[in-house]
Amino acid sequence: MTERLHRQDPYLVEFEATVVGVREHEGRPAVVLDRTAFYAESGGQPWDTGSLGEAAVLAVLEDGKDVMHVLDRPLPVGAVHGRIDAARRRDHLQQHHGQHLLSRAFVEVAGAETIAFHLGSEATTIDLDRPVGPEQVRAAQARANEVVWEARPVRVRTVSAAEARALGAEPPPGVEDGVRLVEAEGFDVQPCGGTHPRTTAEVGVVVVTGTERYKGGTRVLFLCGHRALAAVARQQAALGELVAALSAPLDELAGVARKLKEDVVDGARREKALLERALDGEARRLLADAQEPRERTAGAAAGPPAVVVAAYDGWNPNDLRVLAARLVALSPCVALLGSRAGKAHLVFAQSEGLPHDVPALLRDAAAHVGGRGGGRDNMAQGGGEHVELLDEALARAAAAVRARA
């Protein structure tokens, strides 16, 4: 059985011990000591890290009554010097004790019990057994911080199960003797094997950063002590960048951002309307050009439908599609449109009631520019890599249409 030095003194970060057992854990060397200040993962609190002699301590796990230290290299049986990563220990101590205070505060303000606690490397959470609202969260946070700033003494003592119950702390199932209680004087007492500070003041501050619905209750995310400070530093940096990017003081940032978003939406709407007008004008111009020679030769309005052929530079396929739809709606015609934009794009369409196989025409033209395409009934699109063959592909399609007309 390993003696747990951290239970008596959570501030002990260097100690002498003896390696009494050599083991292996998942392919890594591990040792058991006669005594240790390393906290083994349990009760939602992660393990300590540090070193034993020359070996780095990668994980610390409960193994029955022993504590197993998983190492990056083997250690022989014998005396060894242990050193705990003090910053990590302090971090865990702040988050874990902050959790005790916040959990008790939620009992006080909302009658909400904590049913789970997780101390992560980034986020720390408690799960409450019932839904809590924003007002209750604010009240619990305020209450927890009040107790932090009162610097109440934190005491650890070991009692029987009956004594624990008499103090209002339900011992873990099956534990009848030697219940370790952690007490924030006059505020909270609960069974816990974790590392805790001398006074509540060491928690620094408790900041709730978010809540979410979870299994019929509420999951509360929070930060304590130096983690809260680090979060403020990150947020200040991000806000500083926003203030500079939007050239607006902090107080006006939200308003300026909202206005900017509205302007963008407005601008997009205007752009769409302008584009539609431009494409409508382009469609009318193309139809006039296509009909002119026919009117000259035939001299009548009831000649064969116009064949509109046009190629553009840099147009995207969507604009070609809108133009084609406009053309076939304005007047009976076949529209054979292309664009050179990185590759060759093709959009073919015909007015309702015309006889051509538009998808077949498109497939043929797309194959000519080294690609593929398809569509349905009166509209098809596609393209290929050979931009230089676009005009030829369009001319061939036009010839095929005129041959059938």
Ligand SMILES: [Zn+2]
């Ligand atoms: Zn605890």
